[in-house]
Amino acid sequence: MNVPQFLIFDFDSTVIKGESLEILAEISMSGHPKKEEISSEIKRITEAAMNGTVDFASALKKRLSLLDLNEEHILKAIEELKNSITPSFIQNRSFLKANADRIYVVSGGFKELILPVVRILGLREDHVYANEFLFNLARKIVGVDESNLLAQSRGKAKLVKSLKFKGEGIVIGDGATDLEIIEDNANCQFYAFTENVRRAELVKKASREIKTLDILATEYASSSKKEMKEDIKVLLFENVHPVAVNAFRQKGFLVEAVSSACEESELVKKIADVHFLGIRSKTQVNENVLSHAKNLLCVGAFCIGTDQIQLEAAESKGVVVFNAPFSSTRSVVELAAGLIIVLARQIFPKSTALHQGIWDKSTTSACEVRGKTLGIVGYGNIGAQLSILAESMGMRVLYYDLVEKVSLGNTKACRDLKTLLNSSDIVTVHVDGRAENKSIFGENEFQEMKDGSIFLNLSRGHIVDLKALAKYLKLGKLNGAALDVYPQEPRSNSEPFALELQNMPNVILTPHIGGSTLEAQKNIGETVVNRFLEFYEAGSSLGSVNFPQLSIPPLRSGLTRIFHIHENVPGILAAINGFFGAKNVNIEAQYLSTDNKIGYVVTDVSSFKTEFLSELKKVPHTIKVRMNSDSK
Numbered sequence: 001m002n003v004p005q006f007l008i009f010d011f012d013s014t015v016i017k018g019e020s021l022e023i024l025a026e027i028s029m030s031g032h033p034k035k036e037e038i039s040s041e042i043k044r045i046t047e048a049a050m051n052g053t054v055d056f057a058s059a060l061k062k063r064l065s066l067l068d069l070n071e072e073h074i075l076k077a078i079e080e081l082k083n084s085i086t087p088s089f090i091q092n093r094s095f096l097k098a099n100a101d102r103i104y105v106v107s108g109g110f111k112e113l114i115l116p117v118v119r120i121l122g123l124r125e126d127h128v129y130a131n132e133f134l135f136n137l138a139r140k141i142v143g144v145d146e147s148n149l150l151a152q153s154r155g156k157a158k159l160v161k162s163l164k165f166k167g168e169g170i171v172i173g174d175g176a177t178d179l180e181i182i183e184d185n186a187n188c189q190f191y192a193f194t195e196n197v198r199r200a201e202l203v204k205k206a207s208r209e210i211k212t213l214d215i216l217a218t219e220y221a222s223s224s225k226k227e228m229k230e231d232i233k234v235l236l237f238e239n240v241h242p243v244a245v246n247a248f249r250q251k252g253f254l255v256e257a258v259s260s261a262c263e264e265s266e267l268v269k270k271i272a273d274v275h276f277l278g279i280r281s282k283t284q285v286n287e288n289v290l291s292h293a294k295n296l297l298c299v300g301a302f303c304i305g306t307d308q309i310q311l312e313a314a315e316s317k318g319v320v321v322f323n324a325p326f327s328s329t330r331s332v333v334e335l336a337a338g339l340i341i342v343l344a345r346q347i348f349p350k351s352t353a354l355h356q357g358i359w360d361k362s363t364t365s366a367c368e369v370r371g372k373t374l375g376i377v378g379y380g381n382i383g384a385q386l387s388i389l390a391e392s393m394g395m396r397v398l399y400y401d402l403v404e405k406v407s408l409g410n411t412k413a414c415r416d417l418k419t420l421l422n423s424s425d426i427v428t429v430h431v432d433g434r435a436e437n438k439s440i441f442g443e444n445e446f447q448e449m450k451d452g453s454i455f456l457n458l459s460r461g462h463i464v465d466l467k468a469l470a471k472y473l474k475l476g477k478l479n480g481a482a483l484d485v486y487p488q489e490p491r492s493n494s495e496p497f498a499l500e501l502q503n504m505p506n507v508i509l510t511p512h513i514g515g516s517t518l519e520a521q522k523n524i525g526e527t528v529v530n531r532f533l534e535f536y537e538a539g540s541s542l543g544s545v546n547f548p549q550l551s552i553p554p555l556r557s558g559l560t561r562i563f564h565i566h567e568n569v570p571g572i573l574a575a576i577n578g579f580f581g582a583k584n585v586n587i588e589a590q591y592l593s594t595d596n597k598i599g600y601v602v603t604d605v606s607s608f609k610t611e612f613l614s615e616l617k618k619v620p621h622t623i624k625v626r627m628n629s630d631s632k
Contacts (some may be wrong), residue, residue: 004220006165007099008181008188010173011107011114011130013196015121016084019046020113021063023084024077028069038066057153060108060131060144069141074133078116085117086195088212095217097122098252104129104163106156108177110144122250129159157184166557172210179205191216232536233273233295237262238280240302244525248276251533260492268292276532278302279309281512282491287313297626298535300528303515304328304382305460307433311546315598318565318624320547322531326381327523328515333386335484335514336428336458337393342508343454343480344369344426349505365452365479370394375424377417378431378459379405386428387411398423421448428456431463438462446472452479458514461486470500473507480506484514537628539563539602541593548593548600559588560608561628567621568599575619580605583612598623 012019025042029035042063048054089096096103104127107114111130118128131150134143144151149159157180160171165188171181172191179202182188192199192206195213203209210216232253236245239259248255253276261282262270271277271293278300279285285299290313299309301323314321342348346366353360374390376383376399387397387408397411400420407413414420421427427449431437441457442465449455455478457464466487472478483501489512490497501507515524534540539561542551555561566572573592580587580603589604608627617625 004170005102005167006169007103008160008169008171008173009103009105010171010175010178010193011105011109011117013174014172014193015086015089015105015114015117016081017086017196018084019043020077020081020109022046023080024069024073024113025063025067027076027080028067028073042066055153057151057155060151064141064144067141069133071135071139071141074112074141077113081113081117082120085120086213088195088214089121092213092217093121094249095213095220097250099220100124100127100250103127106130106150106159106181108150108155154180154184157181160185160188164557170216172216174199174202176202232275234276234278235270235274236278237283238302240278240280241521241525243522244278244302244529247526247529247533263491264289271296276300276536278528281305281308282489283308285309285314290314290317290319293317293319297624298322298532300532302521302524302528304332305433306545307460312597315546315595316623318598320535320541320544322528322535322544324524324527327527328517328520329381329385331517331520332382332430332458332514333389335510336382336386336430336456337389339456339458339482339508340374340390340426340428340454341369343456343482343506344372346480346506348480348508352505369426372396372425373398373423375399375414375420375427376411377401377420377427377429379411379413380430380432382458383428383430384408386430417445418448421445422450424453425450426454426456428458429463430459433460433462439465441465441469443468443471446477449478451477454479455481456483458482458484461489466500470504473501473504480508482508482510484510485512539591539628541600548595548598550591550593550600550602552591552602555604555628556588559604559606562603562605562608562613562616563624563626563628564601564603564616564622565624566599566601566619567623568594568597569621572599572619572621573601576601576603576616579616579619583609583615585612 009015022042025039029038045054045059045062048059100123103123105114105118105123107130109130111128111132114128114130115125118125129150131148132145133141134145136142149155156177160181161184167187169188170191171178171188172193174193174197179190182190189207191208191210192203193210194203195211234248234253234255236257238261240257245255245257264284267289271289273295274293275295275297277296280303285308287310296319299314299319299321301309301321304323304325306321306323309321311321344367350360371394373396376387376397379399379401383399387399390397391409398414398420399411400414400417429441437460440463446468455469469481473481486499501509531543538554539552540550541547542549564576577587585608586606587603588606590601592599592601613625613627
């Protein structure tokens with residue numbers, strides 16, 4: 001079996017065990033005195049339409065005219081349809097999800113009934129073509145949209161022809177209207193699906209009979225594997241959100257998800273044939289690791305920071321790096337704001353005392369945050385958003401940043417760090433992990449802070465001298481502190497953790513949970529996966545932290561897209577285009593971006609043969625080459 005480029009499924013008696021309109025009729029006629037008579041007539045008309053003895057359009061009108069339907073009936077029918085999915089479709093959901101981009105549902109039934117079932121099976125809603133009900137203001141059904149091709153005679157055949165599919169495809173169904181598709185579309189074969197109903201005359205005219213979806217799924221998987229050059233392998237560490245894992249699996253990728261971080265020695269062994277590596281903050285991706293990753297296309301940092309990845313080494317090997325700089329911003333900001341209030345009100349030591357049976361209602365050192373000055377070190381995405389939240393609580397906000405930034409609200413920039421420290425009641429740090437930021441808070445900085453002030457660090461562990469922080473907390477210079485990050489952090493939840501700040505009053509220690517909310521982790525998972533898929537499928541590098549930026553439109557029908565990463569040297573583009581010319585390959589569109597080290601060119605071509613790829617890799621200064629062909 002050759003792998004078809006598209007699969008078209010009927011819905012009634014194929015995806016589900018019965019006819020959806022008949023199920024809807026049963027529900028709407030509950031208690032009707034002529035229920036049996038009308039149900040029998042509807043079934044007769046349906047069977048005649050499926051056998052081809054009655055025109056489908058007229059059969060649809062006749063059946064609807066016998067019923068008095070409303071929106072409530074539809075909602076009840078949907079619940080019944082969810083329990084009527086054909087068994088082999090349920091058993092092969094992984095096959096359906098993995099091939100969702102190639103699968104279409106074309107039905108004379110109704111979209112209102114079909115879409116809820118399609119969602120369960122993991123198929124694409126925008127690949128569903130069906131009729132749609134017309135409602136009046138009372139939400140009663142008054143007809144069907146007759147402008148829809150599927151409400152017309154030979155509607156399925158017309159609809160499929162209008163979609164202009166490229167390549168060969170298979171139509172899987174149980175009725176005469178499914179057979180009509182191949183009469184007007186020479187690139188389609190018809191497979192009679194007989195798990196639910198077998199129409200002997202239809203089976204005779206079909207290319208073959210499929211008794212269950214198991215048969216097609218098995219053959220398709222086997223043929224796909226033979227035709228694929230390689231399986232796309234995804235390796236995820238540090239408990240990446242399930243939304244990312246599921247998204248990769250729905251694309252048919254081979255996914256290994258590990259809950260803990262990975263040591264370098266183990267990562268070197270695992271990464272050899274991996275195409276996408278996903279990590280958070282603890283797994284280190286250095287030059288040695290990258291040297292063992294012969295297939296690696298992308299590293300996804302499911303977090304904000306990327307200092308755990310050697311970005312220049314990745315770029316030199318043609319490996320793009322994506323992160324999620326905005327997805328967890330709100331979560332970190334909310335944690336910082338909460339910690340500021342808890343520290344100012346002395347809530348932590350009060351709570352600890354009460355757990356020990358001590359009722360301490362004194363107000364010593366507890367204060368409101370309104371009217372206090374917040375000093376923000378690092379006015380990036382998090383610092384800027386925190387300034388807005390702090391001002392809304394009545395705080396005066398100062399900030400210090402090495403780069404000139406636009407001040408939001410009434411926030412004031414300080415000319416130097418000392419000015420900020422001298423003026424702030426609360427200091428919170430939100431800088432990146434660059435080496436220059438190591439130990440930027442030590443003895444001198446804590447001395448410059450106001451007496452009785454509060455210190456927070458939710459950025460990077462190595463920026464603070466913890467011994468100096470402990471000293472000034474014990475001396476009473478600082479009235480409290482909160483840390484969410486540390487110089488050394490456990491790689492898993494089972495490892496012990498020790499710190500000189502433990503068991504100190506009014507010191508809050510949290511285990512690097514700034515971005516650890518359900519919302520943030522889901523957003524991060526979706527962001528990083530989408531960026532990788534855009535890079536893998538279309539070539540877009542927009543949002544990468546180490547690569548020339550390219551935003552590329554979808555590939556036009558019938559073309560092949562070539563992705564070429566190379567050293568940025570004079571004459572390389574001419575050499576690539578000269579290669580295409582020598583092979584009589586026509587360039588339809590080309591997109592180029594470069595930085596000081598590498599160039600990234602994406603070329604849409606026609607008449608490109610797969611065997612040309614290995615020759616293109618031999619062009620001098622080439623780092624990586626791959627291709628992608630249009631499938632519709």
